[in-house]
Amino acid sequence: MMDRDYDVIVVGGGGAGLAAALMASAQGASCIIVEADGKLGGATAQSGGVFYAAGTQVQRAAGIMDDTPQALYDYLMTLNRWKMRPDLVRYYAEHAAEALEWLMELGTEFPEQWLVRSGVDSVARGHSSQGAGSGIADALINAAGAKGIETAYGSRVEELLFEDGRVVGIRAAGAELRAPTVIITTGGFGNNPQMLQRLYPSAACHGDWTWAVHKDVPFVLGDGINLAESIGAAVVGHDCGLLLPTSGFSKSLEAFLPPWIIAVNKEGSRFMSELSPYSVCGYLLNEQTERRAWAIFDEQALVQASTNTKYLDPYNAGISIPTWEEPTLREQVRKGRVKVANTLRELAEQVGIDGIALEQTAAVYNRDCANGCDSQFFKQAPAYFPVQQAPFYAVEIRSAIIGLTAAGLDIDSQARVLDGHKRPIPGLYAAGEVLGCFQGERYGGGGLSIGNAVVFGRLAGIEAARDALANPEGA
Numbered sequence: 001m002m003d004r005d006y007d008v009i010v011v012g013g014g015g016a017g018l019a020a021a022l023m024a025s026a027q028g029a030s031c032i033i034v035e036a037d038g039k040l041g042g043a044t045a046q047s048g049g050v051f052y053a054a055g056t057q058v059q060r061a062a063g064i065m066d067d068t069p070q071a072l073y074d075y076l077m078t079l080n081r082w083k084m085r086p087d088l089v090r091y092y093a094e095h096a097a098e099a100l101e102w103l104m105e106l107g108t109e110f111p112e113q114w115l116v117r118s119g120v121d122s123v124a125r126g127h128s129s130q131g132a133g134s135g136i137a138d139a140l141i142n143a144a145g146a147k148g149i150e151t152a153y154g155s156r157v158e159e160l161l162f163e164d165g166r167v168v169g170i171r172a173a174g175a176e177l178r179a180p181t182v183i184i185t186t187g188g189f190g191n192n193p194q195m196l197q198r199l200y201p202s203a204a205c206h207g208d209w210t211w212a213v214h215k216d217v218p219f220v221l222g223d224g225i226n227l228a229e230s231i232g233a234a235v236v237g238h239d240c241g242l243l244l245p246t247s248g249f250s251k252s253l254e255a256f257l258p259p260w261i262i263a264v265n266k267e268g269s270r271f272m273s274e275l276s277p278y279s280v281c282g283y284l285l286n287e288q289t290e291r292r293a294w295a296i297f298d299e300q301a302l303v304q305a306s307t308n309t310k311y312l313d314p315y316n317a318g319i320s321i322p323t324w325e326e327p328t329l330r331e332q333v334r335k336g337r338v339k340v341a342n343t344l345r346e347l348a349e350q351v352g353i354d355g356i357a358l359e360q361t362a363a364v365y366n367r368d369c370a371n372g373c374d375s376q377f378f379k380q381a382p383a384y385f386p387v388q389q390a391p392f393y394a395v396e397i398r399s400a401i402i403g404l405t406a407a408g409l410d411i412d413s414q415a416r417v418l419d420g421h422k423r424p425i426p427g428l429y430a431a432g433e434v435l436g437c438f439q440g441e442r443y444g445g446g447g448l449s450i451g452n453a454v455v456f457g458r459l460a461g462i463e464a465a466r467d468a469l470a471n472p473e474g475a
Helices: 015-026 057-061 069-079 086-106 132-146 193-199 223-229 278-286 299-304 326-335 344-351 355-370 448-470
Strands: 008-011 031-034 050-052 126-128 150-152 157-163 166-172 175-178 181-184 241-246 262-264 293-298 338-341 392-405 416-418 424-430
Touching (some): 008 448, 050 086, 057 086, 086 132, 086 448, 181 223, 262 355, 299 326, 299 392
Parallel strands (some): 008 181
Antiparallel strands (some): 241 392, 262 293, 416 424
């Protein structure tokens, strides 16, 4: 019989790892969470705390009676032009409501009045949690503590133990821990420039502009991908993830552009509603010439509109970053980051865009503003500010904030990690942002990252525990 210290070892103590450990424990397996940081919660604790699901009791309480897992499945598959794993998307669609309600049983609150349309779908499926990400992470952490699940803090895993074609444990800080199953839930790689170059070049190409929303979570470094890759695991989902717009003024989260600007490309033309959801805005911006655009506005908008920052926090996560407020913008003018000119043609010349087209773009937009509408992109702004009162301003914007990375490990429908030939690697499971096989080329909407962590974390915990308990010899 193989010596074992635990039935299940979970590498990473964020939302996915905690969900996995709780479900493994519920199956009767002994388990330990091995966490590189000095605390649990990971990126989940630092997130906006939205969970994406259909057919929930929260929706029904809000009067949404007819949303279904099938509708969620159809939406995600259509958005990604069917370039997704149907088995994983269907599993998610059919189990997301159950996972959300499990979180509610653990103590997370999802107020019905905070339901939001967090993607480009027509139904409110984004369940915003009380307390943002901490509201979810704390419930999981408390539940793990109540179950007596062991945790090793400050233990960065160096190696997977791989013997006779099977994962049999880990090595961390020079010591070995042995178990017949290991679950990798180490999150993404947004803080690792080398991995970004290799696996997410669309983000890395912005150089010093690029940073991850989880920059303060120290071990979002792709450890789990590297560990599994070293024993033959496949890496899929190349150049997939979610990029958010930024002015580049500071490393402050700017998931939403202000409604009072117009965004124009090098050709001087608008290319989207400036209120496009962040699930599409970054992709549209990154597709423009030179992968950048300019936010254009005038003196009236700067003085009258920039103090209204309600647009920043549609998910009630407590976000209030004064990037686009008048004092910040005036300071950036002094620093030369915000360009200013007395005519649109002069402004266009400064920033290198088509001035004739910019004047035409502004003229069309100004006529729409006078009519209280946006006839081109149907932006539903709280107020429309024409671009007509000098001086005029331009702020360069790029999609350079990494919301999540979506390249990573491949799994089957039992959360088993697959090798380059699509064969399960015995004893190895994975869930959460470490996966590269779930999100697809287009992020479906706010809450799919935490949803992935919890739904597939639960699955990995159940399957790993069953595997371990059914194989007392670890074979």
